[in-house]
Amino acid sequence: MASSSLPSISLPVNVFELNNILSLVLTLTITSILLANGAMAMAIPTTLDGPFKPVTIPLDESFRGNAIDLPDTDPRVQRTVEGFEPEQISVSLSSAHDSVWISWITGEFQIGNNLKPLDPKSVVSVVRYGTRRSQLNRKATGRSLVYSQLYPFLGLQNYTSGIIHHVRLTGLKPDTLYHYQCGDPSIPAMSGTYCFRTMPDSSSTSYPSRIAIVGDVGLTYNTTSTVSHMISNRPDLILLVGDVTYANLYLTNGTGSDCYACSFANSPIHETYQPRWDYWGRYMQPVLSKVPIMVVEGNHEYEEQAENRTFVAYTSRFAFPSKESGSLSKFYYSFNAGDQYKWLEEDLANVEREVTPWLVATWHAPWYSTYKAHYREAECMRVAMEDLLYKYGVDVVFNGHVHAYERSNRVYNYTLDPCGPVHITVGDGGNREKMAVPHADEPGNCPEPSTTPDKILGGGKFCGFNFTSGPASGKFCWDRQPDYSAFRESSFGHGILEVKNETHALWTWHRNQDFYEAAGDQIYIVRQPDLCPVQPETYRLNKPKPQKAKRR
Numbered sequence: 001m002a003s004s005s006l007p008s009i010s011l012p013v014n015v016f017e018l019n020n021i022l023s024l025v026l027t028l029t030i031t032s033i034l035l036a037n038g039a040m041a042m043a044i045p046t047t048l049d050g051p052f053k054p055v056t057i058p059l060d061e062s063f064r065g066n067a068i069d070l071p072d073t074d075p076r077v078q079r080t081v082e083g084f085e086p087e088q089i090s091v092s093l094s095s096a097h098d099s100v101w102i103s104w105i106t107g108e109f110q111i112g113n114n115l116k117p118l119d120p121k122s123v124v125s126v127v128r129y130g131t132r133r134s135q136l137n138r139k140a141t142g143r144s145l146v147y148s149q150l151y152p153f154l155g156l157q158n159y160t161s162g163i164i165h166h167v168r169l170t171g172l173k174p175d176t177l178y179h180y181q182c183g184d185p186s187i188p189a190m191s192g193t194y195c196f197r198t199m200p201d202s203s204s205t206s207y208p209s210r211i212a213i214v215g216d217v218g219l220t221y222n223t224t225s226t227v228s229h230m231i232s233n234r235p236d237l238i239l240l241v242g243d244v245t246y247a248n249l250y251l252t253n254g255t256g257s258d259c260y261a262c263s264f265a266n267s268p269i270h271e272t273y274q275p276r277w278d279y280w281g282r283y284m285q286p287v288l289s290k291v292p293i294m295v296v297e298g299n300h301e302y303e304e305q306a307e308n309r310t311f312v313a314y315t316s317r318f319a320f321p322s323k324e325s326g327s328l329s330k331f332y333y334s335f336n337a338g339d340q341y342k343w344l345e346e347d348l349a350n351v352e353r354e355v356t357p358w359l360v361a362t363w364h365a366p367w368y369s370t371y372k373a374h375y376r377e378a379e380c381m382r383v384a385m386e387d388l389l390y391k392y393g394v395d396v397v398f399n400g401h402v403h404a405y406e407r408s409n410r411v412y413n414y415t416l417d418p419c420g421p422v423h424i425t426v427g428d429g430g431n432r433e434k435m436a437v438p439h440a441d442e443p444g445n446c447p448e449p450s451t452t453p454d455k456i457l458g459g460g461k462f463c464g465f466n467f468t469s470g471p472a473s474g475k476f477c478w479d480r481q482p483d484y485s486a487f488r489e490s491s492f493g494h495g496i497l498e499v500k501n502e503t504h505a506l507w508t509w510h511r512n513q514d515f516y517e518a519a520g521d522q523i524y525i526v527r528q529p530d531l532c533p534v535q536p537e538t539y540r541l542n543k544p545k546p547q548k549a550k551r552r
């Protein structure tokens with residue numbers, strides 16, 4: 001979990017290992033419902049057809065409205081429960097397929113002055129669950145907490161949350177539907193009955209079939225469009241690659257802005273309006289009470305407050321498989337930068353690639369985005385970590401942060417490389433900040449190199465350099481869309497990753513302005529274990545020569 005004492009050097013990396021599939025039946029059934037079969041599948045390009053000539057889809061001015069936040073009067077963000085009944089119910093994954101977290105909130109938040117935080121012990125945390133709706137015969141208990149967002153400045157309001165509950169269910173069967181109720185049976189205040197499906201067995205049988213991936217979501221009318229498109233694609237798991245609620249675009253008095261930095265220059269600290277988190281939790285409950293979510297932190301989760309505390313809402317509200325799994329987690333983990341390299345190396349070295357062919361890594365700030373916004377902002381992280389991801393054959397990297405869509409060719413150290421990962425930016429969830437449109441390679445758009453490192457995500461260090469070879473040699477930016485960028489488009493949307501077998505994964509990006517099933521970008525990501533060995537020792541000895549970039 002992010003250390004709240006040293007947030008500036010906290011760099012979460014999450015590695016997902018998708019296991020071998022023996023039974024394709026379920027996957028194929030689902031696929032055929034979603035029209036990605038037959039003739040259409042024939043036309044889908046694969047990474048083996050690459051590297052692709054860079055493509056930029058021109059901005060469609062016609063759909064460029066402002067992204068406007070749902071107001072606090074919207075029924076979907078209002079509290080609809082009474083007393084200590086559960087709200088903001090969500091499911092998230094634990095370290096292994098046989099366990100999940102159920103999280104919810106009871107009691108009302110308070111905002112203003114002289115607040116009396118609720119006593120977290122006053123409401124217990126119980127989940128009753130079972131495989132039959134009529135027979136919730138198992139019971140788990142968990143922990144509860146309250147957090148506060150405090151501002152010791154005249155005129156600013158403090159916030160204290162409702163009681164946040166996290167209960168871990170264990171011993172679950174793989175790929176099984178569970179029904180549950182959560183709450184405090186002694187009050188009594190139990191929720192209605194919800195259900196979720198566990199992930200498939202991670203030992204060898206199958207992959208999670210449909211993983212929705214999106215970042216920088218916020219809570220605008222465009223977010224609601226993204227979410228309804230995502231629901232229509234029936235994900236088994238949602239991966240949120242950072243920047244969740246954008247509560248930090250608001251002052252504590254509830255006044256918001258599309259650009260905090262240019263609006264509230266007189267605030268003594270970067271304020272937040274914490275009720276936006278509650279709004280987000282309420283809006284998302286219909287989805288997240290059913291489909292597990294995994295979250296990566298973004299810069300908007302930083303949220304500094306009194307005593308230099310940061311990331312408090314984020315770490316309090318979401319359950320993470322940190323304690324139970326620590327760095328040993330095979331599914332999700334994050335850690336501080338000092339230990340990051342070592343832990344990642346140990347974890348990657350422990351992956352048995354015969355059983356677990358697919359490695360997907362996610363973090364917030366992209367390395368291979370070509371937009372002007374956040375251009376080469378995480379360069380220090382790239383310099384420190386890229387060789388590790390390459391050496392251990394990470395297949396795909398997902399990032400957010402840049403509010404647009406982009407997919408790279410296979411790339412390593414800015415060089416086209418058939419064994420490098422495909423980097424995909426999906427920071428296009430629809431938040432109220434501006435969509436990213438200008439590219440760093442357009443005239444006048446290349447940022448001054450020293451201004452590029454991100455203070456929060458990059459620790460303020462500068463690791464940038466000018467390219468030493470290729471068309472951009474001697475320069476910090478290309479003067480046309482870089483070779484490593486295969487496809488870029490400024491639209492809101494989300495993506496779905498479907499792992500088909502040990503060599504093929506289908507990636508589909510869906511734009512909000514399209515019909516639900518339409519694909520804005522689609523490609524098979526194909527692994528080549530023979531060309532790109534993933535056993536590190538073998539790999540060092542037989543490092544394949546990168547192929548010459550070929551053009552279509």
Ligand SMILES: *[C@@H]1O[C@H](CO)[C@@H](O)[C@H](O)[C@H]1NC(C)=O
Binds near residue numbers: 062064067221491513
């Ligand atoms: C955002 O939503 C508004 C309607 O609420 C729409 O007019 C606009 O086109 C959307 N913007 C994008 C980029 O999809």
Ligand SMILES: *[C@@H]1O[C@H](CO)[C@@H](O)[C@H](O)[C@H]1NC(C)=O
Binds near residue numbers: 113115152156158306
């Ligand atoms: C908010 O909390 C801080 C820290 O405890 C305190 O100094 C400040 O006076 C409080 N503000 C209000 C408005 O209650």
Ligand SMILES: *[C@@H]1O[C@H](CO)[C@@H](O)[C@H](O)[C@H]1NC(C)=O
Binds near residue numbers: 251255
């Ligand atoms: C909130 O504070 C800002 C800055 O002091 C002020 O301009 C705005 O009018 C306030 N809004 C409300 C609803 O009080």
Ligand SMILES: *[C@@H]1O[C@H](CO)[C@@H](O)[C@H](O)[C@H]1NC(C)=O
Binds near residue numbers: 307308
């Ligand atoms: C907060 O950070 C500031 C500046 O880095 C430092 O001077 C101060 O001592 C810190 N306060 C606490 C309570 O850690």
Ligand SMILES: *[C@@H]1O[C@H](CO)[C@@H](O)[C@H](O)[C@H]1NC(C)=O
Binds near residue numbers: 387413467468469
């Ligand atoms: C990456 O490229 C840079 C400059 O092109 C070079 O100095 C560096 O050694 C390369 N790093 C690796 C790990 O190959």
Ligand SMILES: *[C@@H]1O[C@H](CO)[C@@H](O)[C@H](O)[C@H]1NC(C)=O
Binds near residue numbers: 466474
């Ligand atoms: C790097 O490239 C930028 C332009 O892209 C240029 O302004 C700068 O002088 C270059 N720096 C060095 C050290 O060559």
Ligand SMILES: *[C@@H]1O[C@H](CO)[C@@H](O)[C@H](O)[C@H]1NC(C)=O
Binds near residue numbers: 500501502503
């Ligand atoms: C893997 O899946 C792809 C796409 O569905 C298919 O074309 C390919 O033949 C499959 N490979 C194996 C080894 O099953």
Ligand SMILES: [Fe+2]
Binds near residue numbers: 299300
């Ligand atoms: Fe961000």
